[in-house]
Amino acid sequence: MDAFKETLLEELGTRTVFTIPLLGGIPVAESVVVSWIIMAALMIATLLLTRRLSVRSPGKVQVALESAVEFLNGFVKTNIGRHWRPFAPYLGTVALYIALSNLIGIFGLTPPTKDINVTAALALMSMVLIYGAQFRYNGLLGGLKKFAEPMPLLLPINLMEVVIRPLALCMRLFGNILGAFIIMEMLKFVAPVVLPAIFSIYFDLFDGVIQTVVFVFLTTLFTGEGIKEEE
Amino acid sequence: MSIGIIAAAIAVFTGIGAGIGIGFATGKASEAIARQPEASGKINSALLLGCALAEGTAIFGFITALLIIFVG
Amino acid sequence: MLEFHLSNILFTIINLLVLHAFLRKFLFGRVNAVLEARAALVKEQISSAEESNRQAGELRTQYETKLTDAHQEAAKLMADAQNRAQRAYEGKLAQAEADARQLRSQAETQIAAERMAMLRDARNEVASLALLAAAKVAEKAMADAGDQAMVDEFLTEVGEQT
Numbered sequence: 229m230d231a232f233k234e235t236l237l238e239e240l241g242t243r244t245v246f247t248i249p250l251l252g253g254i255p256v257a258e259s260v261v262v263s264w265i266i267m268a269a270l271m272i273a274t275l276l277l278t279r280r281l282s283v284r285s286p287g288k289v290q291v292a293l294e295s296a297v298e299f300l301n302g303f304v305k306t307n308i309g310r311h312w313r314p315f316a317p318y319l320g321t322v323a324l325y326i327a328l329s330n331l332i333g334i335f336g337l338t339p340p341t342k343d344i345n346v347t348a349a350l351a352l353m354s355m356v357l358i359y360g361a362q363f364r365y366n367g368l369l370g371g372l373k374k375f376a377e378p379m380p381l382l383l384p385i386n387l388m389e390v391v392i393r394p395l396a397l398c399m400r401l402f403g404n405i406l407g408a409f410i411i412m413e414m415l416k417f418v419a420p421v422v423l424p425a426i427f428s429i430y431f432d433l434f435d436g437v438i439q440t441v442v443f444v445f446l447t448t449l450f451t452g453e454g455i456k457e458e459e
Numbered sequence: 460m461s462i463g464i465i466a467a468a469i470a471v472f473t474g475i476g477a478g479i480g481i482g483f484a485t486g487k488a489s490e491a492i493a494r495q496p497e498a499s500g501k502i503n504s505a506l507l508l509g510c511a512l513a514e515g516t517a518i519f520g521f522i523t524a525l526l527i528i529f530v531g
Numbered sequence: 532m533l534e535f536h537l538s539n540i541l542f543t544i545i546n547l548l549v550l551h552a553f554l555r556k557f558l559f560g561r562v563n564a565v566l567e568a569r570a571a572l573v574k575e576q577i578s579s580a581e582e583s584n585r586q587a588g589e590l591r592t593q594y595e596t597k598l599t600d601a602h603q604e605a606a607k608l609m610a611d612a613q614n615r616a617q618r619a620y621e622g623k624l625a626q627a628e629a630d631a632r633q634l635r636s637q638a639e640t641q642i643a644a645e646r647m648a649m650l651r652d653a654r655n656e657v658a659s660l661a662l663l664a665a666a667k668v669a670e671k672a673m674a675d676a677g678d679q680a681m682v683d684e685f686l687t688e689v690g691e692q693t
Contacts, residue, residue: 260542283568297562317555349543403518442511
């Protein structure tokens with residue numbers, strides 16, 4: 229039991245891969261390195277896939293790409309409304325990043341979303357997006373007025389939500405991935421042969437995709453809530 | 460340490476609430492889809508949102524348990 | 532496990548921003564540009580198809596009016612030609628009738644002249660015969676002028692009676 233706890237603790241810690249010798253040493257964690265790998269893969273895939281786009285005769289890859297982007301656009305449009313255009317690329321980026329981060333466990337790398345710093349950063353960005361959009365499209369006074377809706381009595385709850393929403397987003401993603409990771413580690417500890425492969429389909433693939441959808445969906449919904457009613 | 464383990468177990472009991480909540484929500488959503496299959500898209504998105512929020516409770520309990528075991 | 536490193540969070544935020552900028556420019560920008568170009572193309576094609584449809588309709592009405600014009604003109608030409616032919620025919624007919632009439636009158640005058648000539652000949656013959664007969668009757672030649680005049684008088688009396 230103690231040995232298991234030790235390995236678990238070691239797995240859970242944020243390992244520092246190397247330190248940039250600058251300003252007294254900036255530690256670069258494993259999650260950041262894996263993020264860089266994911267980014268590089270995404271960028272190369274993007275450059276390869278969007279090399280020859282044609283308006284008149286799209287290939288199979290281009291059709292798939294276009295339908296994916298159209299699906300994203302439609303999703304953002306229905307949830308945010310008139311000002312959907314600047315949000316779609318960010319939400320698509322976050323979706324791709326989280327999905328790949330959750331799924332990269334299959335390739336034997338540590339998922340970056342298991343590091344609470346990554347999910348905290350994602351949640352912070354979402355918070356900035358949600359409340360930035362609220363003030364950007366309603367003006368300063370209108371944005372403040374949004375906190376007193378639907379009735380002024382709910383003002384403290386709305387203000388609490390400013391903190392609770394990103395915290396919940398951060399913890400939900402982190403907790404799910406971490407929980408899946410811990411269960412997988414336990415399974416590997418108990419039965420290292422067949423069971424992990426089967427359960428990894430659920431915990432790595434299904435749960436990863438579901439959590440991606442939930443994160444992006446909630447961010448979109450909250451953003452839309454902040455700016456939608458003005459129409 | 461044993462007290463901590465028990466505390467962690469109690470914290471993990473939040474999962475019961477989340478399970479009941481998600482089960483209830485899914486059942487109602489199935490009923491709604493059976494009644495109005497054409498509104499399944501909207502029902503699905505509402506269900507997903509509710510499940511995510513209900514699941515949040517379980518996740519908070521789980522995080523608390525982890526904190527108690529590994530940090531506290 | 533649950534320790535927050537500021538550097539880590541900052542790295543992730545920078546990563547996200549860089550990835551966002553990259554994907555917005557190269558993935559979503561390009562694909563959205565293609566989608567918009569396709570939408571514009573479809574719209575343009577629809578409008579041009581409508582335009583050509585409209586032009587075709589216009590051309591058809593033009594052709595139809597032209598066709599009816601041509602029909603009318605043809606009918607007019609036909610009527611003209613028929614008129615002219617009728618007139619020419621009538622003119623020819625009239626001329627032919629006139630010719631025929633002239634010929635007939637000529638023939639009639641000729642016949643009359645011949646009859647007159649024949650009559651005169653016959654009268655001369657009869658006169659000479661009468662002279663001969665009278666000479667035979669008188670058993671003497673009436674060669675002098677008094678006898679001749681008497682015979683002429685007689686013959687005119689006979690001619691008036693006949």
